[in-house]
Amino acid sequence: MWAYEGIFYQIYPIGFCGAPTANDGKTVSRILKLKDWSSYLESLGISSILLNPIFESDNHGYDTRDYKKIDCRLGTNKDFAEVCKDLHTHNVKIVLDGVFNHVGRGFWAFKDVLEKKWDSPYKDWFCINFDGNSCYNDGFWYEGWEGHFELVKLNLANPAVVDYLLECVKGWIDEFDIDGLRLDVAYCLDRNFMKRLRSFCQELKPDFALIGEVLFGDYNQIVNDEMLHSCTNYECYKGIYSSFNSMNMFEIAHSLNRQYGPEQWCIYRGKHLMSFVDNHDVTRIASILTNKNHLPLTYGLLLGMPGVPCIYYGSEWGEEGVKAPDNDYALRPCFDAPKPNALTEQIKKMIHVRTGSNALCHGSYRNVVLTNHQLIFERKTDDERMLVAINASDTPFTAHNGELGGTMTDLLTGNEIQMNGQLEMPPYSVQYLK
Known part of the structure; x- marks a missing residue:
């Protein structure tokens, strides 16, 4: 699976393109802006772009109106096909947000139910009770996602709904040549639907990647040979920033080892x-860290640890953004152009090392040295051994361990290091040692 060896770059298109937050019905080809970024993404070493919702919706993209049409605020299907072709030319694959748990109130099948009530042929596409009423006074009750009734839950146990969604996915592959899907709120999705989606996509495109959004629970339940290839690792997300903010590397080391x-x-x-x-759902790393010197170190950890690294647009140059209690607009800004800086260059070097290392992409994980402020872990395959060394302290540290022996090269600096049971770790440093 190509996704296991690559670096993802996540963009929230409605914000990124500067589109109105509510659908104004005007078609503007804003999505073409992505073509201006494709060379930058290629130079950064990005192997796949992960796009949040791009299909016609009421507001933020997760309230879909039409799965077969690019949101008019972003442009046309032709515009997006052009963008996909350009990204592929720059060796960047495309993974789209598959929002299959719910739709918006403007979704064509739900509008038919609003009009015809129990006479609608689509009434069983949703979880509806005609003995109740909704907060919109529809004359019937329906299930919304986690109490959000602008997000109407689809009935994925209905074969007609599943067939329709799979038809849409086939259309995206045929029209845009997409390479994978991120499944929104995968923890809510019907397991049989995910199994059907996996086998369906695999037949159309054998290396089609399926990645689920999961916040909690046992990830093995949906990441397996029958369902998804990967899912979001929120446990380690929390462990990364929390370990630096509390100066307690034991937290992330425990999660990674667990x-x-x-x-x-x-x-x-x-x-x-x-x-x-x-x-796109959480406060940016540059805003949540209490010590900005730790910013490059969080990426050193991210790109050295097991998993599929994903970078959120703008954060690679240290953009800030705080999640508000009632909206996420501050997290989803519009940038005129990339703004690379020294941090971006550091991340670019780390990406280069990561994608060129079998051990960092596929290797085993083992803690070697662990203190409150320092962490050295080993990534190893049959043919390669790497040590990732992080010093979160503002002072140098000498790590002592019998496994720190021989001559190794720091792949980030090119320096050779002779180790005799110890490693010198400069303050606020990341070392990738081979």
């Missing part, structure tokens, strides 16, 4: 979960 370590009880060994330091 998930990927050598002991028999470790739970996700051999799996590739999607790792990240921020995304």
